Amino acid sequence: MIWGHALPFEEALASEAARRWLPTTLSSGELARLQPALLRRSRFSAKVSEFAHLDELGAGFSDVLAGKLDVATARLRIKQHLWRTGYQAPPDKTGGLEDLASSARINLQIGTNVEMMRGLGNYIQGQQADILDMYPAQRLVRVIETKVQRDWEQRWKDAGGPAGTGLVALKTDKVWVNLSRFGNPYPPFDFNSGMGVEDVSRREAMALGLIDLNTQLFPDNVTGDINQGVQASHVVQDKRMKAALEAARDRAGNAIGHFDEAGVFVLTNPEAQS
């Protein structure tokens, strides 16, 4: 066993590569109301529909995820692109989250997207049958100290997490999806939350009364779900959200999806268009 070169985090990179841009005028609050399956397949940035900007963001996410670039350099590249376009934030928004060129916004965008793809990659690895057998549970833990800390114990209770386990639940427990602002069973569970998970072994989970020796958990086929790619569907009731999704175009000018007769938004298969 020796230290040497790192190998790519394939599960995370493959998940990132499978995502498509969702150019949209929707706000982050509205985006959060979309189906997680739709968001998992999409790269998006609240109120951004310009492809050139989205491309810079995407390149930043991918390069940081691949270990080719540090966050500061990726952030500078995005800022320089915006400066070249002559972008100026409204005076009352400068430096804030609504300023496309602010460090706060770009850090949040890169941080959330990279964390999400790494979270998904680790989740996929954790769903391997032997690993799920050995580590069937996980613990919600604070991994970064944040200035404002939400009450995660209360949020755990509200999400239906098992009581008296010290924020430990089986990986298949609905608490993980319920905890997440994004509807995912893996971190990040919210913007800048500072929360993560750590594996809990079967022995410890047995001691907590969460599982017995012989019960086997069924792996979540999230990989297949991602690879299906374009079959996401979502019932959208809100008129504004509906209009924004209908107006969203890919770089060739084609609609990214359509509403079927039941009001379900179905992403269009890009390969079928080309």
Add this chain to the structure above:
Amino acid sequence: MSGLGFRVSTKGDTGLAPLRKRVLDSRGILNVGGRAGRNALQKHLRAKNTSSPNKLGGQRTNFYAKAADAVNFRFISNDEVVLSINAVGIALRYYGTAGLPGGRLTPVSAKYLTIPATAEAHGKRAGEFGDLEVGYAYDPQLGRERLALVRREATVLVYKRRKVDGVFKKVALPGGKQGGEAVFWLVRSVKMEGDETVLPTEFDLIEAVVSAVEEFLGLLDERAA
């Protein structure tokens, strides 16, 4: 690709070799061993993050916590997995510059390296500041002036209420000069000591892998009994 990798094998003189003999296929124990190694690395990096505030006291980049999220493992053969930390800068922190040409880090595409001189500069690129220029500034640590990117001198505007044409209005008035302070030091090259505590010891990592695999095989034995 930047980062560090650690090879875990069931072959040769490793802690896993005797355990390998207890199973038909090594993939199961390598899956568990790989995950256990990943967990141990992640835990170590998260603890390192807690114990490593930035020296200038600026906003934290949480470098080690983010590196912890980037830990993963991958099979390279039926008998080996590689634990990887895909994070730019982790290898430099661990090894230092000793292995680089001349034992020093030099700029690749620029003339100088930029070293943060203020808390505000920590975790940022000089290009993100719109008001810097090359100059000299006093470095209290060296006790002399040195080359730096300094804040461009500017007149500070102070807003005060003044009576204009009989009506009180907010008007901008010159409030003195500011600037000249160093934001980044400029250096041709830098020498960095490595930090072995960036990673767990090889012994601790092997111990974590082997004990997890033993526990896993114990579970299988109990079920079979």
